[in-house]
Amino acid sequence: MSSKADWPLWEVFVRAKRGVSHVHAGTVHAPDAELALQNARDLFTRRSEGISLWVVKSNDITASDPDDRDALFDPADDKTFRHPTDFELPDEVANM
Amino acid sequence: MAADSDALQARFDRLIDADERIEPRDWMPDEYRKTLVRQIAQHAHSEIIGMQPEGNWLTRAPSLRRKAILTAKVQDEAGHGLYLYGAAETLGTPREELLDRLHTGRQKYSSIFNYPTLTWADVGAIGWLVDGAAIMNQVPLCRCSFGPYARAMIRICKEESFHQRQGFQIMLTLAKGTPEQKTLAQDALDRWWWPSIMMFGPPDAESVHGDQNMRWGIKRFGNDELRQKFIDATVPQADLLGLVIPDPDMYLDEESGHYVHGTIDWDHFWDVVKGDGPCNRERLATRVGAHDDGTWVREAATAYADKQAQRAAEAAA
Numbered sequence: 373m374s375s376k377a378d379w380p381l382w383e384v385f386v387r388a389k390r391g392v393s394h395v396h397a398g399t400v401h402a403p404d405a406e407l408a409l410q411n412a413r414d415l416f417t418r419r420s421e422g423i424s425l426w427v428v429k430s431n432d433i434t435a436s437d438p439d440d441r442d443a444l445f446d447p448a449d450d451k452t453f454r455h456p457t458d459f460e461l462p463d464e465v466a467n468m
Numbered sequence: 469m470a471a472d473s474d475a476l477q478a479r480f481d482r483l484i485d486a487d488e489r490i491e492p493r494d495w496m497p498d499e500y501r502k503t504l505v506r507q508i509a510q511h512a513h514s515e516i517i518g519m520q521p522e523g524n525w526l527t528r529a530p531s532l533r534r535k536a537i538l539t540a541k542v543q544d545e546a547g548h549g550l551y552l553y554g555a556a557e558t559l560g561t562p563r564e565e566l567l568d569r570l571h572t573g574r575q576k577y578s579s580i581f582n583y584p585t586l587t588w589a590d591v592g593a594i595g596w597l598v599d600g601a602a603i604m605n606q607v608p609l610c611r612c613s614f615g616p617y618a619r620a621m622i623r624i625c626k627e628e629s630f631h632q633r634q635g636f637q638i639m640l641t642l643a644k645g646t647p648e649q650k651t652l653a654q655d656a657l658d659r660w661w662w663p664s665i666m667m668f669g670p671p672d673a674e675s676v677h678g679d680q681n682m683r684w685g686i687k688r689f690g691n692d693e694l695r696q697k698f699i700d701a702t703v704p705q706a707d708l709l710g711l712v713i714p715d716p717d718m719y720l721d722e723e724s725g726h727y728v729h730g731t732i733d734w735d736h737f738w739d740v741v742k743g744d745g746p747c748n749r750e751r752l753a754t755r756v757g758a759h760d761d762g763t764w765v766r767e768a769a770t771a772y773a774d775k776q777a778q779r780a781a782e783a784a785a
């Protein structure tokens with residue numbers, strides 16, 4: 373009995389508590405957004421793990437290509453001056 | 469072309485050697501992908517088939533509190549199955565295909581769930597022993613090299629410890645109860661002990677995929693090592709309950725500090741794996757029946773979603 377294709381896949385994001393961002397928790401299948409939220413609630417927040425949920429269709433996510441990793445992220449590697457630790461200052465300059 | 473794939477393989481090896489995680493869109497060897505889909509799917513199947521033995525006692529739990537606890541546990545097992553199917557799907561095999569492999573018997577689930585739950589004490593023994601053994605197996609998987617599997621396992625392990633504790637508490641209540649209750653507890657231990665220590669799989673010397681899975685960071689410890697850890701942890705717990713491990717040959721090796729177990733009946737294990745355990749047919753038939761019975765619900769929900777989407781489109785036009 374597998375005439376119908378799977379329900380679409382949704383990515384689930386959970387906000388654990390006030391003051392923190394929603395964080396990816398996993399996926400659910402659901403026919404629409406409303407049921408995706410309901411399924412996400414049952415699956416990811418049975419023990420007060422969250423106070424807010426986002427669901428977004430997996431197909432709607434645009435992700436960077438792993439093959440572009442070097443082109444995208446390598447250029448940052450040789451700009452260590454963007455980090456405060458790159459600057460050696462005399463000990464007298466405390467807490468800067 | 470060949471140089472390309474060599475570079476990809478080298479990068480994959482470097483990540484594995486550095487104990488980094490592999491993520492779904494990374495290049496990976498076909499065999500690695502296949503091994504993971506099979507292992508994660510069979511793990512998922514075990515979680516959802518595992519709902520059946522305990523589900524058998526949901527309506528007959530001895531108190532409302534025990535019933536609520538058992539319902540929550542069985543619901544957790546459903547959740548574990550869903551986390552794992554989700555992890556397997558990131559490797560490119562759709563959920564429906566994964567379920568189909570279970571329903572057609574092309575893939576297995578853990579043999580432990582092919583034994584019947586004859587009394588309420590079995591619910592205690594399952595939580596204590598079966599979930600206990602599962603925890604031993606699962607904790608190392610939290611460091612599995614494949615990211616989504618490792619993350620699912622972290623979630624699962626957090627939930628498992630309640631499972632084992634509630635089971636042990638049932639055993640404790642029975643073992644400290646009337647003589648009849650204690651007999652029930654001992655009988656459950658007698659029936660679940662050997663299948664539980666078989667959960668770690670055949671001895672490493674006979675295990676097929678062991679070495680490659682170690683190399684890939686999918687497996688971290690050998691079957692025998694985990695089995696020994698489980699036995700060493702569990703024997704003192706049985707003592708505490710005042711129950712007897714049904715292994716007359718078992719003894720404590722003073723030198724190593726390990727309990728040495730008697731001979732495990734691996735022929736029986738393989739019979740159950742091959743389909744001749746006490747409940748294999750019933751478990752699979754129940755699963756397939758539940759799936760088929762749910763068809764109209766899935767179809768109705770899809771039709772409703774389609775209609776809503778169509779209406780929204782019409783209203784926007």
Ligand SMILES: [Fe+2]
Pocket residue numbers: 515544545548624628
């Ligand atoms: Fe589980």
Ligand SMILES: [Fe+2]
Pocket residue numbers: 545599602628631
């Ligand atoms: Fe469990």
